[in-house]
Amino acid sequence: MFVGTVVYALINSVILLLMAIGFNLTFGISGVSNFAYGAFYILSAFVTWMLMNWIGVPYFLSAVLSIIFTAFIGAVMYRFILIRVRGQVLSEVIATFGIGLIILEFFRYLGFVGIEYSLPVFIDHSFVIAGTYVDMQRILIVVFCIVLILLLWLFIHHTSIGLAFRGIAQDERTALTFGIDSDWIAMLSVSMGAALAAIAATVVVPLGTISVGEGYDVLINALAVCIIGGLGSTGGVIVASLVVGFAQRFTDTYIGPHWTMIVSLVAILLVLIVKPSGLYGKQKELEERI
Amino acid sequence: MKKRKERIDRGIKVRSGDIFALCSWREMLYLSGPRLFPLIACAVLPLVLDTYWQRVLLSVAIFGLLAISWDILAQSSMVSLGQALFFGMGAYCSGAMDHYWHLSPFITIPLATIMGGVISTILLLPVLRLRGIYFAMVTLIIPLMLVRIIEATKILGGTEGISGLTSLPSHWIELYLSLAALLAALFGFRRLMDSDYGLVLKGINDNDRSVMNAGINIYWFKAQALFLSSAVGAFAGALMTHVYMFVGMPVFALDYSILPIAAVVVGGGGSLAGAVLGAFILVPLSEALRALGGLRIVFYGAFLVFFIVALPEGIFHFITRKYHQFERWVEVEK
Amino acid sequence: MSGTPLLQVVELSKSFGGVQAVNRVSFDLHKGELLGIIGPNGSGKTTTVNLITGFVKATSGKVFYQGRDITSWSPHKIVRLGISRTFQMVKPFYQLPAFKNVIIPLYSPRVKGLVGGKYGDRSAVALDLLEEVGFERDAQVAYKVASVLPQGYLKRLELAKAIALQPDLIILDELFSGLSLAEVASIVPIIEKLLLEGKTIIMIEHRLKEVFRIAHRVIVLNYGRLIADGPAEEVMENEEVKKAYLGSED
Numbered sequence: 001m002f003v004g005t006v007v008y009a010l011i012n013s014v015i016l017l018l019m020a021i022g023f024n025l026t027f028g029i030s031g032v033s034n035f036a037y038g039a040f041y042i043l044s045a046f047v048t049w050m051l052m053n054w055i056g057v058p059y060f061l062s063a064v065l066s067i068i069f070t071a072f073i074g075a076v077m078y079r080f081i082l083i084r085v086r087g088q089v090l091s092e093v094i095a096t097f098g099i100g101l102i103i104l105e106f107f108r109y110l111g112f113v114g115i116e117y118s119l120p121v122f123i124d125h126s127f128v129i130a131g132t133y134v135d136m137q138r139i140l141i142v143v144f145c146i147v148l149i150l151l152l153w154l155f156i157h158h159t160s161i162g163l164a165f166r167g168i169a170q171d172e173r174t175a176l177t178f179g180i181d182s183d184w185i186a187m188l189s190v191s192m193g194a195a196l197a198a199i200a201a202t203v204v205v206p207l208g209t210i211s212v213g214e215g216y217d218v219l220i221n222a223l224a225v226c227i228i229g230g231l232g233s234t235g236g237v238i239v240a241s242l243v244v245g246f247a248q249r250f251t252d253t254y255i256g257p258h259w260t261m262i263v264s265l266v267a268i269l270l271v272l273i274v275k276p277s278g279l280y281g282k283q284k285e286l287e288e289r290i
Numbered sequence: 291m292k293k294r295k296e297r298i299d300r301g302i303k304v305r306s307g308d309i310f311a312l313c314s315w316r317e318m319l320y321l322s323g324p325r326l327f328p329l330i331a332c333a334v335l336p337l338v339l340d341t342y343w344q345r346v347l348l349s350v351a352i353f354g355l356l357a358i359s360w361d362i363l364a365q366s367s368m369v370s371l372g373q374a375l376f377f378g379m380g381a382y383c384s385g386a387m388d389h390y391w392h393l394s395p396f397i398t399i400p401l402a403t404i405m406g407g408v409i410s411t412i413l414l415l416p417v418l419r420l421r422g423i424y425f426a427m428v429t430l431i432i433p434l435m436l437v438r439i440i441e442a443t444k445i446l447g448g449t450e451g452i453s454g455l456t457s458l459p460s461h462w463i464e465l466y467l468s469l470a471a472l473l474a475a476l477f478g479f480r481r482l483m484d485s486d487y488g489l490v491l492k493g494i495n496d497n498d499r500s501v502m503n504a505g506i507n508i509y510w511f512k513a514q515a516l517f518l519s520s521a522v523g524a525f526a527g528a529l530m531t532h533v534y535m536f537v538g539m540p541v542f543a544l545d546y547s548i549l550p551i552a553a554v555v556v557g558g559g560g561s562l563a564g565a566v567l568g569a570f571i572l573v574p575l576s577e578a579l580r581a582l583g584g585l586r587i588v589f590y591g592a593f594l595v596f597f598i599v600a601l602p603e604g605i606f607h608f609i610t611r612k613y614h615q616f617e618r619w620v621e622v623e624k
Numbered sequence: 625m626s627g628t629p630l631l632q633v634v635e636l637s638k639s640f641g642g643v644q645a646v647n648r649v650s651f652d653l654h655k656g657e658l659l660g661i662i663g664p665n666g667s668g669k670t671t672t673v674n675l676i677t678g679f680v681k682a683t684s685g686k687v688f689y690q691g692r693d694i695t696s697w698s699p700h701k702i703v704r705l706g707i708s709r710t711f712q713m714v715k716p717f718y719q720l721p722a723f724k725n726v727i728i729p730l731y732s733p734r735v736k737g738l739v740g741g742k743y744g745d746r747s748a749v750a751l752d753l754l755e756e757v758g759f760e761r762d763a764q765v766a767y768k769v770a771s772v773l774p775q776g777y778l779k780r781l782e783l784a785k786a787i788a789l790q791p792d793l794i795i796l797d798e799l800f801s802g803l804s805l806a807e808v809a810s811i812v813p814i815i816e817k818l819l820l821e822g823k824t825i826i827m828i829e830h831r832l833k834e835v836f837r838i839a840h841r842v843i844v845l846n847y848g849r850l851i852a853d854g855p856a857e858e859v860m861e862n863e864e865v866k867k868a869y870l871g872s873e874d
Contacts, residue, residue: 090364093369094555095594095595095599109584260438261435268428269416273416493717499715504789
């Protein structure tokens with residue numbers, strides 16, 4: 001029982017991390033908080049589903065196409081809407097939130113509700129680990145997530161675009177004077193964030209069905225993890241998803257499934273009381289800001 | 291021939307702007323017109339509308355109050371995405387007092403206004419130190435999580451909610467009470483925000499360190515603003531509970547968070563009047579769109595995005611400008 | 625001068641990460657004194673002020689004001705004791721007219737009761753204060769929104785906001801930087817007048833000429849350490865000070 005819970009808690013943490021990493025990346029680089037993040041997650045899942053079931057594209061190809069499509073939508077959103085309100089935090093939030101609403105509620109309106117809207121698992125197989133059944137998909141998620149984080153790290157630290165990303169994240173104006181086109185980089189960051197949402201959807205959605213409500217849950221989970229970890233800090237997000245993931249799974253097993261959200265809420269409030277900028281927040285605290 | 295648009299204050303504005311220059315009925319009307327108009331509209335509208343549209347007017351008042359509550363917070367440097375928290379707190383407080391203690395609505399509504407305000411303020415105290423986006427994120431999350439908590443603990447009626455609550459004596463009282471509250475909040479808080487106290491709140495929004503450097507405890511002031519705003523929201527919730535004679539998880543729904551923001555965005559922030567104007571436009575519009583079903587929320591979203599990008603100052607500021615100034619084209623080059 | 629000092633700074637230190645911004649700085653300040661703090665860029669002058677006024681928490685060391693330990697108090701509490709300051713990077717309320725900028729400090733608990741509370745009372749006081757620091761009343765500059773004011777007026781606005789609090793100790797953080805000679809010349813008499821009124825003043829300055837002309841005492845910081853303390857002429861003869869200033873220009 002205990003070991004099983006640990007295994008599932010670890011998987012839960014990894015799922016949370018996958019959900020939050022894109023939001024965190026976009027915010028960390030360009031300061032844009034993309035509240036359409038959950039909508040992108042669902043959008044890509046539905047696009048994959050439509051490609052498979054309406055056109056008959058093979059699963060892996062449609063997943064890749066849908067990731068590219070979502071990244072493209074993210075870029076379009078930045079290029080035509082966000083660019084006009086860039087820097088006005090409130091307007092950015094409202095605009096992206098509005099876009100998220102449009103996407104999610106449009107799917108609901110079209111009637112995309114029900115258990116037939118689901119994606120197949122990659123490999124249908126399961127293991128027994130310490131007396132607990134764990135299916136192949138969940139194992140793959142963990143492996144996949146580790147590879148993804150490594151690739152992201154390599155990308156950010158060993159490519160010229162990654163260097164530009166870090167430059168913009170440090171100081172946008174200084175980066176501008178070095179000839180980095182901040183609008184282009186910000187567009188890339190929003191687009192990459194969207195693509196990461198799509199990637200998360202591709203691997204996580206096969207565990208359940210695609211539902212519109214999940215879009216809001218993904219956004220909430222991403223926000224919760226990012227707030228606890230400290231916005232814009234990758235290490236913080238990893239630690240926070242472990243904290244929240246374990247806390248949620250253990251409450252689920254030992255107290256009751258309905259209590260998981262309370263754990264997240266309490267965790268958020270506790271962390272914020274002790275450290276307003278999150279566990280590893282780079283946002284300087286009040287006394288340090290001058 | 292090149293032309294340039296020139297914008298000049300109307301003479302009547304310049305003369306009536308100073309109280310000493312008021313010397314004709316026309317000038318007095320010019321000054322008082324914009325203030326009397328909402329008063330008269332709120333007094334007359336219920337009499338001329340049928341029952342269905344009276345209900346719509348009631349929701350206009352409720353959402354107008356929520357929008358005012360949002361605007362007060364936003365002017366005091368706190369951008370909230372969770373007005374539903376205040377609304378729901380007020381609703382549950384009055385619902386519970388009615389259900390468990392059988393108090394009259396005329397006691398539960400004022401009590402719930404204060405209790406809802408206090409509880410919401412205490413819940414958000416830990417995040418008062420956060421600014422901008424951080425505060426917004428936490429306020430978005432809290433009401434959605436409270437729903438789960440009610441679901442999990444099955445307190446206060448759990449998923450079913452509490453029904454069969456006492457209603458107000460007549461629907462005229464409901465309607466006029468809500469409209470009176472709307473006007474009181476509009477004029478009262480406009481005056482407050484114009485006073486030196488409001489100036490401090492606006493100062494926190496502009497530059498919080500400078501306010502600290504003036505020997506003012508910004509957290510204390512922010513907490514006060516938070517209480518005022520959440521009390522307004524809680525009042526709306528408490529009133530609505532007695533109108534529907536029901537309180538349940540939908541009171542924490544996203545609608546109560548989004549529509550007020552949309553109203554302020556459409557009407558224009560920073561004046562409170564814009565918030566009310568926005569509610570007067572959006573709520574009837576959403577009733578008219580009711581036939582579209584789920585597509586309604588899609589329209590909200592589109593509205594939000596359109597106004598944020600195309601008319602960020604909002605309709606109210608646009609109207610104010612037209613009222614006080616005139617424009618003309620002048621030649622700059624032949 | 626004798627008696628308990630107004631302000632006592634004891635072994636004050638602050639490090640940001642690995643950088644020692646202020647390193648065991650100690651000095652005393654007596655009532656009615658004008659103390660100049662000078663030093664090359666990055667020598668810890670502004671950080672010292674931030675430490676005294678509570679905007680930055682000290683790593684170690686103590687600050688006493690009128691014998692009370694005020695180390696690590698919140699800035700607003702320190703202001704209420706009677707220490708007010710200006711910021712090197714001006715921090716006006718950009719969306720408000722200049723005179724409303726001054727109303728906010730007038731609303732502070734320290735001076736709130738002294739001016740009438742009726743609508744418009746504080747505006748009148750604010751306009752008087754602004755005229756005192758050189759906002760010409762006829763030109764209506766005080767009614768302009770702060771975001772359109774030129775730097776010279778913004779610096780004076782900072783000064784007006786600090787004076788509005790009726791402080792005993794005023795800390796001027798590079799008030800003269802970015803100002804023309806004429807503007808400096810017009811502000812110096814205001815500072816001299818404040819001294820005559822019995823206020824104590826700390827000036828952080830880059831323009832050594834003005835400081836040496838009006839300061840009673842000068843302390844010199846370099847790399848976060850206090851390297852000299854004394855009357856202006858004496859300090860300028862100090863070998864270490866000469867080295868610090870010449871060295872920084874290599």
